[in-house]
Amino acid sequence: MSTHDDGSLGTPAGGTPAGESGAASDAAPGDGTAERRGLSRRGLLGLAGATVAGIGLGIGADRAVIAATGSASSAVARSYAFYGAHQAGIVTPAQDRLHFAAFDMAGDATRADLIELLQDWTVAAAAMTAGKDVGEFGAVGGNYDAPPSDTGEAQGLPASGLTITFGFGPSLFRGPADADRFGLAGKQPPALTRLPHFPGDMLDPAASDGDLCIQACADDPQVAVHAIRNLTRIAFGRASLRWSQLGFGRTSSTSTTQATPRNLFGFKDGTANVKAEETATVDKQIWVNAADGPAWMSGGSYLVARRIRMTIETWDRTILREQEAVIGRTKGEGAPLSGGSEFTEPDFEATGRAEQPLIPETAHVRLSHPSKNGGAAMLRRGYNFVDGNDELGRLNAGLFFLSYQRSPEQFITVQSQLAKNDALNEYIRHVGSALFAVPPGAGQGGYVGEALFA
Ligand SMILES: C=CC1=C(C)c2cc3[nH]c(cc4nc(cc5[nH]c(cc1n2)c(C)c5CCC(=O)O)C(CCC(=O)O)=C4C)c(C)c3C=C
Ligand SMILES: [Fe+2]
DSSP states (O other): OOBOTTSOBSBOTTOOSTTTTTOOBSSOOOOOHHHHHOOOHHHHHHHHTTOOTTOOSSOOOBOHHHHHTTTOOHHHHOBBOSOSSSOSSSSSOOOSEEEEEEEEEOTTOOHHHHHHHHHHHHHHHHHHHTTBOSSTTTTTSSOTTSOOSSOOTTTTOOOTTOEEEEEEOHHHHSOGGGOOTTSOGGGOOTTOSOOOOOTTOOOOGGGSOOSEEEEEEESSHHHHHHHHHHHHHHTTTTEEEEEEEEEOEEOOOOSTTSOOOBOTTSOBOOTTSOOTTOHHHHHHHTSOOTTTSOGGGTTOEEEEEEEEEEOHHHHHTSOHHHHHHHHTBOSSSOOBTTSSOTTSOOOTTOBOGGGOBSSOTTOHHHHHSGGGTTTOOOEEOOEEEEEEEOTTSOEEEEEEEEEEESSHHHHHHHHHHHHHHOGGGGGEEEEEEEEEEEOOOOOTTSOTTGGGGO
16 A cells, blocks of 8 residues: 555556556545535436435445455456546556446536536546445445435445546537537637548447547446446436447557457557556657647547457458468567567568568558657557447457547547558448547546636
8 A cells, every 4th residue: 555645545547657657556545625525416416316315415435345355356456546647547557348438418518517517527436446436325325215326336346446537529619510518619629629531431420429538447347337337327417428338358558567468350459559667658649748738638638539340250261371461460479570579679671582571561560650650659548349249140349449649640640541551451440439638637626627617
């Protein structure tokens, strides 16, 4: 258990002070004033429908106590502080499970409603990431004549490394017909617009965009789902779910301490990802700095979400040599086809028989490499998904691609290359897309995105 300068316990949000990156504590962060402040009356209405009598105003009934004495492994017992300079869930080690949700504000919602919602979400997120229930009395300690303030399915489960990361979509700043619904149009970052159309895009509007997003990652699927479910419930009357995505296996490493996982094509994914320990690269490529503007985004990042369907059945009929040529790495070890082992830098100049490049011109790793994109890199944090099957009996499966970058331009540069020339395009289809501005972390007693409303 460690104590930070601000008196909180656990890993600082963002998790990357020099020498401490990715480290986690088995302890929950301490109660902040915002946690004690509790939910707004509107938030309580969301929890309880019309009946608010008897629901505690405080927040965060303990639940992890039960599991802490049980057999919880250190991975699931881990907790990350919600408050900090950067939001957790970006450079903190990628967990194994995801529930991602995009929301639209209600048609009649006001600026005050939006602020209050962000305050309520902050209080609830701080409690849940600390392994506590939502509401002072949680799932079972409240009034028998009112719905419980927490839905209850995380009872007995520890924090499970839960991180909850909030983002703002372009439409929050300019709604339908360019309406400045929340008085935010003057605060919109120029780069925060809908992503351009890329060749081959087959986007479903119902799985794209959104005023707000929440990325909930945890090492237990029930904990991630519990987070989104309760935050959705709190939003009742102010914002509603537009689309959501479950992910069951991480497809990246965000720390050098993590083993590289595999995607559904069976390849190691995340080898050359930006890692939390590379602090100079993180500062240059991931965090918005004060000079970038606008001021409220300093310490934040831009999040791209792409739902990418993978045609598993076609891939599975493809010979191994072709699979490796498509990616540009070996399937076993994940080494570049130019030689070496997993973490050897690819040599794009190396040639083999008939002077052909060992890493083909159309290989995914060649086209996505920073050296072929004016130095642009990104922190990938995606997940595998399988959402049943389609009417032809094919798995409805793929990669829910998530990337964080200092500017959306970094993603646009790389994706423009990939969309035109990537050999992988024969086996994938982009079917959902969204861009969000992820503000810096909230300070104790504050709320996420607070500087936007200053
Ligand atoms: C626009 C960005 C990217 C999209 C979209 C994307 C989709 C995608 N990627 C894989 C599998 C792999 N990608 C790998 C590396 C890699 N991919 C991107 C970017 C996008 N990928 C980058 C920037 C990199 C790193 C390039 C480098 O610096 O070398 C790899 C190799 C292992 C690794 O380094 O992670 C694999 C495998 C799939 C299957 C996919 C869409 C479904
Ligand atoms: Fe990739």
